[in-house]
Amino acid sequence: MSLLELDGVKVHFPVRKGLLFNRTVGHVYAVDGISLKVEAGQTYGLVGESGCGKTTLGRAVLRLVDVTDGSVVLDGTDVAKLPEKELRTFRRRLQMVFQDPLGSLNPRQNIESILSEGMAAHGIGADQDERRERIRDILAKVGLPSNALSRYPHEFSGGQRQRIGIARALVLEPDLIICDEPVSALDVSIQAQVINLLEELQESMGLTYLVIAHDLAVVRHISDVIGVMYLGSLVEEAPSDALYEEPLHPYTRALMSAVPVPDPEVEDRRERILLHGDLPSPANPPSGCRFHTRCPWAQPKCAEERPELTDAGGGHKVACHFTGEIKAGTLRRAGEPEPSAAPEPSAPAKTVPPQAPAPEAETPEAEASEGSSGEGKPGAKAPGAKASGEK
Amino acid sequence: MSLVSTTSKIDRLAQLTAGTETSSGASLWREAMRRLRRSKPALIGGVVIAAFVLLAVIGPWIAPYSPTDQTWRGEVFSNRGEFVGARAENWFGLDHLGRDVFSRMLVGARQTLLVGVVSMLIGLLVGAVIGLVSGAAATLGGRFGQRIDDLVMRVTDILLALPSLLLAVSVAAVMGQSLTTVMIAVGVVQIPVFARLLRGSMLAQGGSDYVLAARSLGIRKRRIVVTQILPNSLSPVIVQATLSLATAIIEAAALSYLGLGNPDPSVPEWGVMLSQAERFFDNEPMMSMYPAVAIIITALGFTLLGEAMREALDPKLRG
Missing domain, CATH: 3.40.50.300 (P-loop containing nucleotide triphosphate hydrolases)
Known part of the structure; x- marks a missing residue:
C-alpha cells in the first residue's frame, strides 16, 4: 500500500x-x-x-x-x-x-x-x-x-x-x-x-x-515519480526518466521544449512548442479538456469531453484523447508544416502570423506566442522567440 | 557528482563565517533596549517624557505661587484687552483672572499626564482586547470565527463612523461632568482605532508562512495567537498608543472648551488652559502659546519614543 x-x-x-x-x-x-x-x-x-x-x-x-x-x-x-x-x-x-x-x-x-x-x-x-x-x-x-x-x-x-x-x-x-x-x-x-x-x-x-x-x-x-499539473488537475504522471524521455501530453511537451539545451547546435535546431495565451482563470475553467484553449493539437472533441488520466503503458499516465495520434504523428499541430513540404528557410517566414502580446513574465515555462514562429529557421529569430529570450 | 564537492566547500565556508559571528544571539528584548539606548530620537523622547513625568510629580512643590489664587486680579482687565505678559515676577505672565501662568503650568502637568495616560490606556486596553478577539477569530476561527469577526467589526465601524468629539460629548453628557468622565469619554473614542489596528495587523500576520508553519506543526490555536501572531502585530499598536496620548490631551482640552471638562477649577490642566486662553488670542497670544507648546513638546516626546520603540522591536531592522 x-x-x-x-x-x-x-x-x-x-x-x-x-x-x-x-x-x-x-x-x-x-x-x-x-x-x-x-x-x-x-x-x-x-x-x-x-x-x-x-x-x-x-x-x-x-x-x-x-x-x-x-x-x-x-x-x-x-x-x-x-x-x-x-x-x-x-x-x-x-x-x-x-x-x-x-x-x-x-x-x-x-x-x-x-x-x-x-x-x-x-x-x-x-x-x-x-x-x-x-x-x-x-x-x-x-x-x-x-x-x-x-x-x-x-x-x-x-x-x-x-x-x-x-x-x-x-x-x-x-x-x-x-x-x-x-x-x-x-x-x-x-x-x-x-x-x-x-x-x-x-x-x-x-x-x-x-x-x-x-x-x-x-x-x-x-x-522518482513526476506529476504534471495544469489548472487544478493532473495531465500526466510518469516515472521521472520516462517523463523526460518521452513526454506524451501536449502540455508536458510544451514545458519540456521550453527548457534550454546546453548545446548551441541542438538549441538552435530543436523543435519548440510555444503555447499561446495565458493560463485560464480557475474560477471559470474551460469546458472539456482544461488545456484545449492553448493546445496546438486541439480537436473539437477536446472542448466537449474531459479526458481521464489513463495508463499509456509502463505506468505512464496521460490525460489526453489523442495521445496515440500525436505520438504517431498522424495528428498535426495547428500551423505545423506538412512533412512533404521541406522546411525552406524562407518559406515559414512569410507565414509568421501577427504576434500575440507579450505574456506575463511569471511563467517562463509557458511561453505565450504563436505556435509556428521561428520554426525550422536556425539563427533567424522570429519576434516570438525574441520575446521569450528577453525574460 | 562534482556538485557535491563544491557543496561541502560552501558548507564549510558557511560554518566558518557562522562561527566568527557573536557566538550567541542576544535576547530580543535586551537587544531592543540596547538599540533604544543608541537611538537619538529615543533619547530625546525619553528625556522629554522624563521631564514631563518629573514635573507632574514635583510640580505643586516647586510652583512659586498658588495656581488658583487670583493674586494680581487688579492688573488684568480681559474685557478691555489689558493683559500682563512675561515679567520678572511672573515668568509666563498672568492669565485673564490674574493668576500666575507659570505656576499653573507646573501644577497642571500632573492633571494633563493623568488625563492623557489614563484615557489612552482605556482606549488601548479595551481596543486591544476587541481587536485580539476579532483578529484571532478571523484568522484561526474558521467560518464561525469569521462571523464573530464580522459582527465585532461592524460594531466598531459604527463607533468609528461617529465623529470622535460627538462621541466624547455624548459620553460626557450621559455620565455627567467629572474628571473620570473626561478620561472615559476620550478613551472610548480611541477604542475602535486600536481595535481596527490590532485586528488588521493580526490578519496580515495570520496569513503569513510562519503561522501556516505553526499550524502544520500542530501547535494549539490559542498558543499560535499568543506566541506567533500577537507579538508580531503589536508594533503599530505601540506607535498608535504614543500618538493617541498626544491626541487624548488635545481631545480632553476640547471637551473642557465645550464646558464638559473637569468642573473643578482648582485643578489647572494644560488643555483647559489652552481652551481658556484661546478666547484672548487676539490680545494676548502668548497666553495660549505656553500650554500649546508644552502639549506639542510632550506629544512629540511620546511620538519620538514610540517610533524608536517600533524600530527597536522590529527584528528585521536589526543590524
Whole structure:
C-alpha cells in the first residue's frame, strides 16, 4: 500500500460577495479532482506553472486548507475527514517545508524556540534539556552549527534558513514531508546544497517527499515519480526518466521544449512548442479538456469531453484523447508544416502570423506566442522567440 | 557528482563565517533596549517624557505661587484687552483672572499626564482586547470565527463612523461632568482605532508562512495567537498608543472648551488652559502659546519614543 493516497481531491474556494450576508457567487476551482499515490521512501514531484493549484494541493494534504471533496489517506487515515482535535496530533506525521525561508520563520523566535515548539506541542521529550539534545542532533544533520540555537532567523543566510525550515519539519519525525518550492527562493549554488541535503536525509532517514516545484531540472533531479499539473488537475504522471524521455501530453511537451539545451547546435535546431495565451482563470475553467484553449493539437472533441488520466503503458499516465495520434504523428499541430513540404528557410517566414502580446513574465515555462514562429529557421529569430529570450 | 564537492566547500565556508559571528544571539528584548539606548530620537523622547513625568510629580512643590489664587486680579482687565505678559515676577505672565501662568503650568502637568495616560490606556486596553478577539477569530476561527469577526467589526465601524468629539460629548453628557468622565469619554473614542489596528495587523500576520508553519506543526490555536501572531502585530499598536496620548490631551482640552471638562477649577490642566486662553488670542497670544507648546513638546516626546520603540522591536531592522 502506498504511504499517501489522494483520491479525487477537490479544493474549491467560494467567491463571496456582500456586506453582512455573504452570498456565494462562484468558486475558484484551485484543485479539481486529483488522484495520486506516493510510495514510502520515494519522492513524488509535482510540476506546473504558477496558479495551477500545486501549492493548494500541498496545503490540502496537510489540511491547511479545507478539502471540498475526495480523500487524502496517509497510512490508512483520511486526513480530509479527521476531526479538528485529532488532526492537530496527526499533523506530526505530515510536515511541510516552505518556499520563503525567512517568511516561514517567526522573526521573534530564536532557533531553539522555533525547533522545540513542535516537540512541545506533541509532548516529545520530557523537558527542554532533552529537546535541546534532539535539536542539536537534527542541526548537525542539516549542517547547521550548534551555536545557532540562541540566534534569530534574520541572522542566517537564505540557505541556512531553509535548513532551519527542514530541521523544523524533521524534529517531529514525520512520515511525509511536503516541500513547497523548497529551493525557488534560493541562489542556484545554494539550491544544489539544499537539494542534495534533502536527498541525503531521505537516504539516511528513509523519508518520503512530495516536492512541489516549477523548476523542471530540480524536479527531475530529485523525483522518482513526476506529476504534471495544469489548472487544478493532473495531465500526466510518469516515472521521472520516462517523463523526460518521452513526454506524451501536449502540455508536458510544451514545458519540456521550453527548457534550454546546453548545446548551441541542438538549441538552435530543436523543435519548440510555444503555447499561446495565458493560463485560464480557475474560477471559470474551460469546458472539456482544461488545456484545449492553448493546445496546438486541439480537436473539437477536446472542448466537449474531459479526458481521464489513463495508463499509456509502463505506468505512464496521460490525460489526453489523442495521445496515440500525436505520438504517431498522424495528428498535426495547428500551423505545423506538412512533412512533404521541406522546411525552406524562407518559406515559414512569410507565414509568421501577427504576434500575440507579450505574456506575463511569471511563467517562463509557458511561453505565450504563436505556435509556428521561428520554426525550422536556425539563427533567424522570429519576434516570438525574441520575446521569450528577453525574460 | 562534482556538485557535491563544491557543496561541502560552501558548507564549510558557511560554518566558518557562522562561527566568527557573536557566538550567541542576544535576547530580543535586551537587544531592543540596547538599540533604544543608541537611538537619538529615543533619547530625546525619553528625556522629554522624563521631564514631563518629573514635573507632574514635583510640580505643586516647586510652583512659586498658588495656581488658583487670583493674586494680581487688579492688573488684568480681559474685557478691555489689558493683559500682563512675561515679567520678572511672573515668568509666563498672568492669565485673564490674574493668576500666575507659570505656576499653573507646573501644577497642571500632573492633571494633563493623568488625563492623557489614563484615557489612552482605556482606549488601548479595551481596543486591544476587541481587536485580539476579532483578529484571532478571523484568522484561526474558521467560518464561525469569521462571523464573530464580522459582527465585532461592524460594531466598531459604527463607533468609528461617529465623529470622535460627538462621541466624547455624548459620553460626557450621559455620565455627567467629572474628571473620570473626561478620561472615559476620550478613551472610548480611541477604542475602535486600536481595535481596527490590532485586528488588521493580526490578519496580515495570520496569513503569513510562519503561522501556516505553526499550524502544520500542530501547535494549539490559542498558543499560535499568543506566541506567533500577537507579538508580531503589536508594533503599530505601540506607535498608535504614543500618538493617541498626544491626541487624548488635545481631545480632553476640547471637551473642557465645550464646558464638559473637569468642573473643578482648582485643578489647572494644560488643555483647559489652552481652551481658556484661546478666547484672548487676539490680545494676548502668548497666553495660549505656553500650554500649546508644552502639549506639542510632550506629544512629540511620546511620538519620538514610540517610533524608536517600533524600530527597536522590529527584528528585521536589526543590524
